[in-house]
Amino acid sequence: MHAVVFAYHDVGVNCLRALLHEGIQIDLVVTHQDDPNENVWFGSVAKLCEDQKIPYVTPNAAQLIELVPQIQKLAPDYLFSFYYRHMIPAELLACAKIAALNMHGSLLPKYRGRAPVNWAILHGETETGATLHVMEVKPDAGDIVGQSAVLIGPNETATDVFVKVSQAAVNVINQVLPELVQGRVPRKPNLLSDGSYFGGRKPSDGEILWQQTAQQVHDLVRAVAPPYPGAFTDWQGQRMIVARTSLEGPFPAQLDLETPGIQVVDNQVFGIGGDQQAVEILNWFTAKTH
Missing domain, CATH: 3.40.50.170 (Formyl transferase, N-terminal domain)
Incomplete structure (x- = not known):
């Protein structure tokens, strides 16, 4: 053949x-x-x-x-x-x-x-x-x-x-x-x-929308994790690539679950989804600027 x-x-x-x-x-x-x-x-x-x-x-x-x-x-x-x-x-x-x-x-x-x-x-x-x-x-x-x-x-x-x-x-x-x-x-x-x-995906499709559920955020991070371009969010004026997350907890009681977005507690980084559930950010880094 x-x-x-x-x-x-x-x-x-x-x-x-x-x-x-x-x-x-x-x-x-x-x-x-x-x-x-x-x-x-x-x-x-x-x-x-x-x-x-x-x-x-x-x-x-x-x-x-x-x-x-x-x-x-x-x-x-x-x-x-x-x-x-x-x-x-x-x-x-x-x-x-x-x-x-x-x-x-x-x-x-x-x-x-x-x-x-x-x-x-x-x-x-x-x-x-x-x-x-x-x-x-x-x-x-x-x-x-x-x-x-x-x-x-x-x-x-x-x-x-x-x-x-x-x-x-x-x-x-x-x-x-x-x-x-x-x-x-x-x-x-x-x-x-x-x-x-x-259709195809562009790097800009990796933006984390914090009004989505914590599960959706976690799935986006997994779907585009490096070596793909990565999920990203802006924090304190910096664009951050979120490379690894966990939904497994336990999560600190001090988290404000009413406010979607990034929160830092005891040097640990968390994201709050629009469903008032938390996702822990295990690995993130500053995005390279071109």
């Missing part, structure tokens, strides 16, 4: 390794150049390609369409997308002789779109996972090929959960590869009406 793979991030590295382990011939990898303005804390698909002597290219979104003749000539059985960040044009999807398949970091149809792990934590979910699905022009909309669920602990950050989702992605690939190498693609409907779609 021959494949062309679009890949980035830990999920890209881990799923590529799984394909290689199964003996799939990878004729080309399409990946991204790392963004110098991004905190790159994850594995490098480009480095894996160099180590394994796999040809790779790093086009920008506008250049993808130029790959059509090259990929048509390769005539891959499968086209895979593992955490690749650009929409792949329909003309490229059509190059796959059997199917074009994408790995998405949620239990579809929930959390279609961007940043699925962050959104799941933000919404207080207790589980998420990885889904391999047939690629269509509409994002994350094609039939489901395989899924693997993971639990989200009450204090786990997006990075913690991403590690689990990366492993779940490999589990899904390993589950379905025996059928894929036989040319069979297991399918079940992806019922979009039962799910949800979310």
Whole structure:
């Protein structure tokens, strides 16, 4: 079996390794150049390609369409997308002789779109996972090929959960590869009406709104904790990044639960939510100003 793979991030590295382990011939990898303005804390698909002597290219979104003749000539059985960040044009999807398949970091149809792990934590979910699905022009909309669920602990950050989702992605690939190498693609409907779609997140979306509940504040902090840009609040004229919080208490009796916002008691820092519940701030630091 021959494949062309679009890949980035830990999920890209881990799923590529799984394909290689199964003996799939990878004729080309399409990946991204790392963004110098991004905190790159994850594995490098480009480095894996160099180590394994796999040809790779790093086009920008506008250049993808130029790959059509090259990929048509390769005539891959499968086209895979593992955490690749650009929409792949329909003309490229059509190059796959059997199917074009994408790995998405949620239990579809929930959390279609961007940043699925962050959104799941933000919404207080207790589980998420990885889904391999047939690629269509509409994002994350094609039939489901395989899924693997993971639990989200009450204090786990997006990075913690991403590690689990990366492993779940490999589990899904390993589950379905025996059928894929036989040319069979297991399918079940992806019922979009039962799910949800979310867009990308910007650093400014990390602002803590103290009128929200303490639980919502805690979930925001977990969802965007470093190495993501972090939840933030202003205190004594400084912008502070809130990196870790706890709802577990016990909380000092001196806290004024009627007033949302930051309070300091005995050198401990707390936030009061709009539901008159407290969250302890275990780690915060001054934001870097650009």
